[in-house]
Amino acid sequence: MTLHSIALLWKKTVNWTFVPVKGLQFARSLLKNGGHVVETSFVFGKASFTFKTVISFGDIVVFIPDPAGYYAQHQWHDLCQNPHWHACYQKYLQIHFEEIANYFHAIERQIAFWQNSISGFIGIVNIYPLYRALLLGEWFLLFFPIASALYIRFLGKVTARAIALQLWQIAKKWFIPKAALIAKILPKAG
Amino acid sequence: MNDFIRNLASDLLRLEINTIIKQNMSAEKIPSNKRVLLRKLADMYRETLIDYGIAKSADDPQLTAADAPKVLRWQFGGEFSFKEIALMASKGIEQLEQAIKNETDPLRLNVLNSRQKILQRICNQSYNVIGIFKLFRRDLAPDTLMQSNEHEEPAKQIHYVDKEHFNYLRYQRGELPLECIPFRSHQETAHWNNDLDWMHLNAADDLPFLPDMLAMIYKAYQIGTEQIVLQTVIQVEGDITSYITPQYINMPDNIKEVVMNVHNRAISLSTQFWNTLFSTVMNLAGKSFNQIFTRNRK
Incomplete structure (x- = not known):
C-alpha cells in the first residue's frame, strides 16, 4: 500500500465520518436554535469580509458584505471597477454556496438514513428518542434509532416488520385477556 | 413536542429568501x-x-x-x-x-x-x-x-x-x-x-x-x-412574490449583477432543500397512513 493510497483512504474515512456529523450538527441547530449559520470570510486589501447565510425551516437570509463600511464612497466606486476584487468576491461567493450545498447534501443523506427508522411501526418507538437526542443533547438516546436504522438497512424491513408483529402478538396475548378479565370483574365490583 | 411539530409543519408551507447587504x-x-x-x-x-x-x-x-x-x-x-x-x-x-x-x-x-x-x-x-x-x-x-x-x-x-x-x-x-x-x-x-x-x-x-x-x-x-435589498416569498400553493427595493435599483450595474446572482443561487438551493424536507414529511406521513390502512383491511 503506497503512502498516496493511505492518504486517500484516510481522506475518505474522514469524509465518511464528517458527513453524518455535519448532518446531525445542522439538524440540531435547525431544531434546537431554529436556524443554522454558515459563514465564509475572506481578506481583500487590508479589510476582511464575511458572507453569511442563516438557514431556518421557513426562510433563508443571505448577508452580502458591503465594502462601503470599510472604504470611503469614492474608494468603493474604484473597488467596483477593480477586476481583482470581483474575481475574489466571486471566488468566495462560490465557496460559500458550496459550503451551504454541503450542509444540504449532508442532511439529505441523513434523511435517507433516518427515514428507515422514523416511519411506520419502528418510527413510533424511535421518533421521541431522536427528538430528545437532537434537541436536548441526550446523545445516548440515539442508540435505538441508529440500531434500528442499521438493522433495517442491512437485514431488511421484512424481518424488522416480522419482529414487530411477533412482539405485537405477544403483547396481545399478555394484555388483552387481562383487560377482558378486568372488564368482567369491574361491573361485578361496581 | 406537539407544538413543535405543528409549528414545523406550518413553517414548511412558506419559504422566504432575503438578501441583505x-x-x-x-x-x-x-x-x-x-x-x-x-x-x-x-x-x-x-x-x-x-x-x-x-x-x-x-x-x-x-x-x-x-x-x-x-x-x-x-x-x-x-x-x-x-x-x-x-x-x-x-x-x-x-x-x-x-x-x-x-x-x-x-x-x-x-x-x-x-x-x-x-x-x-x-x-x-x-x-x-x-x-x-x-x-x-x-x-x-x-x-x-x-x-x-x-x-x-x-x-x-x-x-x-x-x-x-x-x-x-x-x-x-x-x-x-x-x-x-x-x-x-x-x-x-x-x-x-x-x-x-x-x-x-x-x-x-x-x-x-x-x-x-x-x-x-x-x-x-x-x-x-x-434593509432587505431583495426578497422572494414562495407559497406552497404555488404563489411566488419577489420584492425589489429602490436601494437595489439605484446600485451600479455590476453590483446589481452580483446581488441578483447571490439571490438566485439562494433561491435555487433553498427550494431544493425545501423539496427534500417536504418530500420527507410526505413520505413519512404517506408510509404511516399506508401501513395503518393496509393492516386494517387484512
Whole structure:
C-alpha cells in the first residue's frame, strides 16, 4: 500500500465520518436554535469580509458584505471597477454556496438514513428518542434509532416488520385477556 | 413536542429568501445565553431609535426636562424594555408619516420610507418578543397576567428607578422630572422576565424558550435593522412574490449583477432543500397512513 493510497483512504474515512456529523450538527441547530449559520470570510486589501447565510425551516437570509463600511464612497466606486476584487468576491461567493450545498447534501443523506427508522411501526418507538437526542443533547438516546436504522438497512424491513408483529402478538396475548378479565370483574365490583 | 411539530409543519408551507447587504459585518458568534441575546437585540433597537432622533438615551448628559417623553428608561432586554421600544417605534412611524407627506425631495423621501419600514420591523419584532414573555408569564407567574405593573403607577414609580444613576441627583436638585430617570434592574420578575442588568443577567436561570421562539429571536437578531435589498416569498400553493427595493435599483450595474446572482443561487438551493424536507414529511406521513390502512383491511 503506497503512502498516496493511505492518504486517500484516510481522506475518505474522514469524509465518511464528517458527513453524518455535519448532518446531525445542522439538524440540531435547525431544531434546537431554529436556524443554522454558515459563514465564509475572506481578506481583500487590508479589510476582511464575511458572507453569511442563516438557514431556518421557513426562510433563508443571505448577508452580502458591503465594502462601503470599510472604504470611503469614492474608494468603493474604484473597488467596483477593480477586476481583482470581483474575481475574489466571486471566488468566495462560490465557496460559500458550496459550503451551504454541503450542509444540504449532508442532511439529505441523513434523511435517507433516518427515514428507515422514523416511519411506520419502528418510527413510533424511535421518533421521541431522536427528538430528545437532537434537541436536548441526550446523545445516548440515539442508540435505538441508529440500531434500528442499521438493522433495517442491512437485514431488511421484512424481518424488522416480522419482529414487530411477533412482539405485537405477544403483547396481545399478555394484555388483552387481562383487560377482558378486568372488564368482567369491574361491573361485578361496581 | 406537539407544538413543535405543528409549528414545523406550518413553517414548511412558506419559504422566504432575503438578501441583505450588511456593512461592518463581523464573524462574531451569536450569544449562547438567550437572555444576553435578547438584551443585545433590545440594545440594537434602542440605538436605531436614538440614531433616527426618535428617542433619547437616559445616559445623555445633555438631557433636559423637555426631553422627558423621548427618554428610553428601560435599558434591559425584557418585556418592559421591549414594550417601551415598541411604543417609541410606533410614535416614530407616526412622525415619519407626517414627514413623508411634507417631503418633496425624492432622495430624502427614499430615506424616510426605508426608515419607516425599519421602525415598523422594530415595532413588530418587539411585540413578538412581548408575546413570548406573556407566554412565560402565563406559565410561570399566572397571577401577574391580569395585574397592572407597579412601575407604571406614578405614585409607586420612585421605588423602581435607579437611584445610583446621575439623573437621580439632577432629579433631586429639581433639574429633571422623574420621567428622565432610568428604571433599575427588575429582579422581582427574573423568573419569567429579562429586565435585568448585566450582573443579574448572567446569574439568572435560563428561560424555557421553545425552538420556534428561538427561531424568531435569532432571525430578529440576525436581520437587526438592516434593509432587505431583495426578497422572494414562495407559497406552497404555488404563489411566488419577489420584492425589489429602490436601494437595489439605484446600485451600479455590476453590483446589481452580483446581488441578483447571490439571490438566485439562494433561491435555487433553498427550494431544493425545501423539496427534500417536504418530500420527507410526505413520505413519512404517506408510509404511516399506508401501513395503518393496509393492516386494517387484512
